[in-house]
Amino acid sequence: MxxxxxxxxxxxxxxxxxxxxxxxxxxxxxxxxxxxxxxxxxxxxxxxxxxxxxxxxxxxxxxxxxxxxxxxxxxxxxxxxxxxxxxxxxxxxxxxxxxxxxxxxxxxxxxxxxxxxxxxxxxxxxxxxxxxxxxxxxxxxxxxxxxxxxxxxxxxxxxxxxxxxxxxxxxxxxxxxxxxxxxxxxxxxxxxxxxxxxxxxxxxxxxxxxxxxxxxxxxxxxxxxxxxxxxxxxxxxxxxxxxxPLGLSLLLLVAVVVGGLGSLLGAALGAVLVVLLPWLVGTVTDALPLPDAVVQRLDGTLASLVFGVLLIALVAGAPGGLAGALTAARARRRARRAAGGAGGRRRTRPSRGGAAAAPPTGDPSAPARPATPTPTPSTPREPVRTPTEG
Incomplete structure (x- = not known):
């Protein structure tokens, strides 16, 4: 199945x-x-x-x-x-x-x-x-x-x-x-x-x-x-x-760790990063007013630097990688939703007499029966003496 x-x-x-x-x-x-x-x-x-x-x-x-x-x-x-x-x-x-x-x-x-x-x-x-x-x-x-x-x-x-x-x-x-x-x-x-x-x-x-x-x-x-x-x-x-090249092997391993080691979702996220991150970095560097010599020097190396920084940040903040961070975020969202649902439920508060009044049933126009009072211990009295005693 x-x-x-x-x-x-x-x-x-x-x-x-x-x-x-x-x-x-x-x-x-x-x-x-x-x-x-x-x-x-x-x-x-x-x-x-x-x-x-x-x-x-x-x-x-x-x-x-x-x-x-x-x-x-x-x-x-x-x-x-x-x-x-x-x-x-x-x-x-x-x-x-x-x-x-x-x-x-x-x-x-x-x-x-x-x-x-x-x-x-x-x-x-x-x-x-x-x-x-x-x-x-x-x-x-x-x-x-x-x-x-x-x-x-x-x-x-x-x-x-x-x-x-x-x-x-x-x-x-x-x-x-x-x-x-x-x-x-x-x-x-x-x-x-x-x-x-x-x-x-x-x-x-x-x-x-x-x-x-x-x-x-x-x-x-x-x-x-x-x-x-x-x-x-x-x-x-x-x-x-x-x-x-050798750099591709290291990049694949870093992508797997960044995406989430042991997770196929993390592998997919890592593959996306391998393709899109160099393109995004190249797009940003081309848009900045940098000299051609600097752009040529950053080409191919800046993407690896960004990968390294991202790896360090994720290892420090989210050891499970991007996939682990997404899973943790979903778990927190479900926990908050469950806590909100539990807090919104109506709770029956006990009356001052001690027992909670039962909810009305049957005819809504019938008068509600009062709650049965809780018996309290009585104060002991001194026994009454008869004339023949003592």
Missing amino acids: NARRTLLLAAGGLVLAIGATFLLDPFRNYQLALVAAYLCATAGLTVLVGLSGQLSLGHAALMAAGGYGYALTVNALTGAGVDGVGRFLGGIVGAVVVSGVVGLLLGLAGARLHGPYLAGLTLTLVVAVPAVAASVPALQGDRGVRTAFDGVPAPLRSLIALEQWQAWVALAVAAVAVTGLVLLRDGRAGLRMRAVRDDEVAAALAGIAPARVKVLAFVASAVTAGLGGSVLVFVTQSVSPGAF
């Missing part, structure tokens, strides 16, 4: 999101496609870190693995004469396979490493991506790999623009990725991940294999990150090592 409800909610949310694209201009639809791509990565990262307790600083490398897998598969299918939906689905399969294999290797290492050692391994992976791209001829070094153009299908060309179609595809892929993570989180696998995160020894004594759980978490997170990388390649028609 829970799985069916999750699928229905995902389908309804996807329909609403696709309908919202008709209210946006092409540039906003392009930004929405980028948000959907980064949502795949942040959702997988928040499940990995918040649910299984494994730290990753190399999710940009997993996105790159998915992007290269998509690009190489699409180019191979193009050479074989396949196009359209079949080529796109084949590219998605290639992205899932490549990113899943990389995630499996990291998961096997993560089963033996903990804390900073695992973080260092993932950090090494994202640093090694440019070197691998330069040494493999098929990846074409820093130039990257270009893919064939995927335009709007013929039946929809008169209805929507290219950016809106790209937003549709990105939203569909993100819906599949997030729904899979929700099912994983709410199932037995999610329960086992929480048990391993809280206490590996206790989980092992309960019959849970911590190594298998960690590998599963890394594979699931890597596959969703690879789907995000494939969406980016679908939108930009190219993939290169420069599109997935």
Whole structure:
């Protein structure tokens, strides 16, 4: 029943999101496609870190693995004469396979490493991506790999623009990725991940294999990150090592913490910040009367500074991130509403006689019966003596 409800909610949310694209201009639809791509990565990262307790600083490398897998598969299918939906689905399969294999290797290492050692391994992976791209001829070094153009299908060309179609595809892929993570989180696998995160020894004594759980978490997170990388390649028609730098990995982790670690709503808020915050900062700096040299120096660095300040403020004021702050605000609003409703109820006050008068029943014109007075203790009297006594 829970799985069916999750699928229905995902389908309804996807329909609403696709309908919202008709209210946006092409540039906003392009930004929405980028948000959907980064949502795949942040959702997988928040499940990995918040649910299984494994730290990753190399999710940009997993996105790159998915992007290269998509690009190489699409180019191979193009050479074989396949196009359209079949080529796109084949590219998605290639992205899932490549990113899943990389995630499996990291998961096997993560089963033996903990804390900073695992973080260092993932950090090494994202640093090694440019070197691998330069040494493999098929990846074409820093130039990257270009893919064939995927335009709007013929039946929809008169209805929507290219950016809106790209937003549709990105939203569909993100819906599949997030729904899979929700099912994983709410199932037995999610329960086992929480048990391993809280206490590996206790989980092992309960019959849970911590190594298998960690590998599963890394594979699931890597596959969703690879789907995000494939969406980016679908939108930009190219993939290169420069599109997935170390700064992107750190930015994804900060976005997950700012949004709310362990919450898929926080992952969505973090993906929005990854796309919109640099654009907002750039818009503000362009509007200010600053010299060109200062604007060029602030380009790309000021957004990271704002992210850092926002992270410090949220850690100090709202450790649960934006999602936790929203949840706490809703809880306070409900508490105030409940307190207001309880205060507005009429309370029956006791009468001076002690017992409260019963509310009138039956005929409203009948006189009310007086309340029965409470008996009071009488004062003891001296006994009367008869003449025969004493």
